[in-house]
Amino acid sequence: MERLSVADWPFQKVLIANRGEIALRVIRACRELGLQSVAVYSDVDRDALHVRMADEAYAIGPAAAAQSYLNIPRLLAVAQEAGAQAIHPGYGFLAENAAFVDACRQAGLIFVGPSAAAQRAMGEKTAARRAAQAAGVPIVPGALTDNADDDEIQASAQRLGYPLLLKAAAGGGGKGIRLVREPHELLAALRSARSEAQTAFGDNRVYLEKAIMPARHIEVQFIADAHGHAVHLGERECSIQRRHQKLLEESPSPVVDETLRAQMTTATLNLVHSIEYVNAGTAEFLLGPEGNFYFLEVNARIQVEHPVTEWCTEIDLVQEQLRVAAGLPLSFTQEEVLFRGTAIECRISAEDPANHFLPATGTIQALQEPSGPGVRVDSSLYAGLQIPLYYDPLLSKLIVWGRDRTQAIARLRRAVEEYQIVGVRTTLPFVRWLLEQPRFLAADLSTDFIAEEWDGHGHTATIPPVSEEFTAEQIAALCAGLLFQEQSLHEQARYQSTTQDGTEQSRWRDMSRKEGLRRV
Template sequence: MFKKILIANRGEIAVRIIRACREMGIKTVAVFSDIDKEALHVQMADEAVCIGPARAKDSYLNMQNIISAAILTGSEAIHPGFGFLSENSKFAKLCEECNITFIGPSAEAIELMGDKAKAREVMIKNNIPVVPGSDGKVDSLEEAVDIANKIGFPIMIKAAAGGGGRGIRIVRDIDELFKVFDMAKNEAKNAFGDDSMYIEKFIENPKHIEFQILADSYGNVLHLGERDCSMQRKNQKIIEEAPSVILDENLRKKMGKVAIDVAKAVNYKNAGTVEFLVDKNGSFYFIEMNTRIQVEHPVTEMITGIDLIKEQIRIAAGEKLEYSQEDIKIIGHAIECRINAEDVENGFRPSPGKIDFLHFPGGLGVRIDSCIYQGYTIPSSYDSMIAKLIVYAKDRKEAIERMKRALEEFVIEGIKTNIDLHYELLNQKEFIEGTYDTGFLTRFLHR
């Protein structure tokens, strides 16, 4: 087992990893930008190294500085968390070249699954159900028109190198396709340095269901059930829950097997998430695989009792999985609300600033993953998520009531947050019944 791990991240995920390491008796090294010197992860780690100025490209995306910090502190492994360099195959390769263990899959798996068009090709070859569309990359407008005519509108044009809901355009007719194709390519080039696009049929108002995967270096692959991530704004998830109300045991088993097949098809190792769309008829389609720990991993931990960060570390250290698929039991229900520093009334504008007063909710079945404290100043340089509120209960009805109670107790003064929006959403008929889909939040906000 590793003696020391460097965490190449910040915020609540850095704090989450430090806690897991501490319980495993592993020393931790935090890296930070100069604007983050008062951050909680810096205070909690055994050591901390400044890696550059506030801009992410000069600090949390600065591979050379992070590797130098790892070598300087004698860190044997790097945990990338999510975002930043977590799905960067070049960084994973650099770690390997410097004899530092990257806590995640191989550079090859990251590269393959990170290229959405290539991943789609591999899935088709392995008989994994995918959304109808192009077999791989679409190079020209003429090719795009041909595919659109075959599969029918509406379609989605997607950046092959995209992620996090970015690089996506919904196109509803041929005239719109002529207008946006080159525009979408240019946007992809600017955002990802790669203008490769692919096309999928746009499935109206589906459910977004993802399966958590664990895979070790000995050929053992298992899933830990699903998460329903259909509550989204602009393709960004804001509420997640597990298990999903739309899956019965038969469909769960079927989708779980396909998720395992996806991981095996790319020789995947470590934790990963296989994402599907499920239409109103119960048909499901692979859309992508996230080759990292997810923001919403706590809901899976709550219903399975398995610490996913610890499993990531054990797998990276060369240990075998201690569980078989038969050992995985899903018990109870969990819900997560992403708490963002944003002004909902003004177009969800980020709301950085000093926290004048803070009160976290507590009680049975309530968990907070956060990086904030009273007196802390939230910087404007990074993502607006400042906390995750997770609840667990014996069933979904009780979980909803517990989440509402916890949101009522959650007080943050000095900045704007989306706490009130979460409370409103939990009281909507569609959420209570579990019938909400990926288009629900947009419809709700435009009522």
């Protein structure tokens, strides 16, 4: 293991080009390593927890992501102003934007992630399929639609056989995907997929892919350094999805045995080496009903579900990302990666499951997060926080670990019951429903699980609609939260001073600035 002091790294200050729980996750990793962190925030995120937690924080623009978190010139200007030498993108926003990687390099900044070349190789889905095929990785049979007329596209679809999928070539996150079950649906679905792809990615190209049904979604976590070392950290089961968006992930997959695991991880590392990939990433596969696996894509970034892998391996992936970006070798070898127990993560989002999962907003009036043995909460929430509608609705991630899947599910049940968020509708009721489903308990999963088991009208007979009335426990939590908020405001008032221009200035922030903390 490399013991080089962090003082000798090529960077000591990292700008986090993101928000929410992932920004906090990176801040904590930096703090443990002895690195300084720089947060950025839009107008609506001024009071966000990541702003408070970072060593420095800078405003970057209005609420709209295009004018703030996606504003590359502004992010680079802040990095220069703050004296940051590296940028961590988290996930989402600019995490898989090769142009942003190039801009960082041209500005003399270290990008904590894969190179622009690797991102381009993996970010364009048809190019990724070609790279995987060249590396000997099985791919789903498919066909391009570029420059093909309607007759040619219909002929290609007929050769592949129905059902099939239309997928955006520049896509990700479930955008630009359409399932086509019958020939007469194809052309309308093609127009719809192209339109959504153009809106989401500025690129309307789509391709055809044979639909593997039923299928499980299995992914392999990997990380590679610039010294030729690449390791896998096992697989994750991500089959619980809604509209191609993951809702719950677990590691290891309950159906992947040692033989299949060896095949999938070997295929992943062959692909990693073939494209000279450096830093963390995830290879995603479909597992068919006959036990055959097929390459989907590579996510060239840290993923939302990385905590389940961290818990099963006891390896801090974000710290390893920073080490690799600093030019250091990985702190472990493949032989040193040990897997233990089962970890499960569920995503808690500001969505109303009783109303077709429509996005929700509001102010968190009271909050009680679970704790206890085997429970981890990655969150940016606090009582009084206003949830905006401008960004992804993910609020927090609840992760549990157990010695086996049975214990992990029992802990997740207990933790979900403890979790109380008052003031904003969330997906907690949906998670409670899911944990009682016989198919889930039996690990009888597929990417169609939610479509098959969840009532499309918004709720099932086993989960009541969300009530406008609070429970006694929620009322008690609400009262406690409001009392705490009132006390906090009273204490804050004691420490307010007025600047020369008449604006209020917090004295504790004045004191923190003297210790090197800046808020701009």
